[in-house]
């Protein structure tokens with residue numbers, strides 16, 4: 331067959347502070363376990379902003395960014411057995427070889443696949459999902475089938491487009507909030523919970539912590555708008571950082587919170603978490619830290635606390651998909667804006683200026699510019 335030169339558009343990182351939409355060849359199957367996915371929706375992550383700042387040196391100039399989204403499989407390698415062209419899929423933010431020592435204990439985030447094509451590689455070590463097409467290595471383990479909107483569930487009020495958009499929250503945001511936040515801080519029925527940081531992942535931690543029936547959740551943030559959003563998503567109490575210690579002391583008769591989540595990633599918020607944690611409690615670090623922090627062992631050594639860290643493994647994604655399909659996970663609440671892919675630069679500006687724009691997650695729509703494309707999305711479900 332004659333070589334084809336099909337091209338697509340992708341959002342390319344060109345060094346610190348520089349991104350642009352560029353023309354690229356459409357990716358093809360390189361290895362038998364690969365699939366190629368035509369993106370329908372993607373989104374921008376806080377990690378993408380870290381890349382733009384130069385905080386993630388593993389990302390070379392020329393990389394297509396993005397590690398989240400939903401799309402339609404267009405091609406599969408000979409070893410792919412669970413998916414076929416035409417399938418609607420959720421792209422997990424972590425690529426999972428499934429057979430290395432770390433994958434076999436469920437720690438997909440630290441996958442050591444032979445060719446370094448496992449773990450957080452999309453939009454990092456390999457081209458990602460902020461493009462019209464993406465190649466997904468280890469597709470059988472790294473993609474998830476999109477559940478149909480159930481007519482018997484409360485998700486039924488979402489039309490197909492909103493259903494697919496909301497699913498994008500299950501690529502990274504919700505499993506990160508659940509695994510790195512709610513599970514790692516060991517929220518159990520009756521727990522007192524503090525979440526420091528009310529960005530999309532902090533709010534995802536709030537939504538998923540409630541699956542475990544804590545006695546209350548306090549959300550802490552500088553931004554009054556985000557605190558209002560947190561209350562609308564189920565937080566019983568909210569506080570600015572300088573009010574948080576007094577509030578938690580009052581609510582817990584001086585004990586502190588059992589489960590404390592750091593979802594910002596700066597030294598001040600990690601310090602605050604150390605003041606909020608109760609004896610016997612857990613501080614779960616979720617934030618991405620770019621500099622060292624102080625650990626006050628002189629105060630904490632005798633308090634029987636634990637500190638956990640984690641990069642999301644996406645092991646909870648299948649469970650979250652079931653909850654979402656059953657109408658028990660209001661993922662759509664995390665979405666504030668939608669932009670056509672051609673306007674992705676505005677999407678980045680909007681996401682970056684969140685305190686001004688009130689942005690939580692911004693959806694990138696690859697079909698909005700294409701006449702008559704809307705029907706394709708629904709038909710595949």
Ligand SMILES: [Zn+2]
Pocket residue numbers: 375376377397423502
């Ligand atoms: Zn991310």
Ligand SMILES: [Zn+2]
Pocket residue numbers: 426427428429430431432433434438440441442443448
């Ligand atoms: Zn692996």
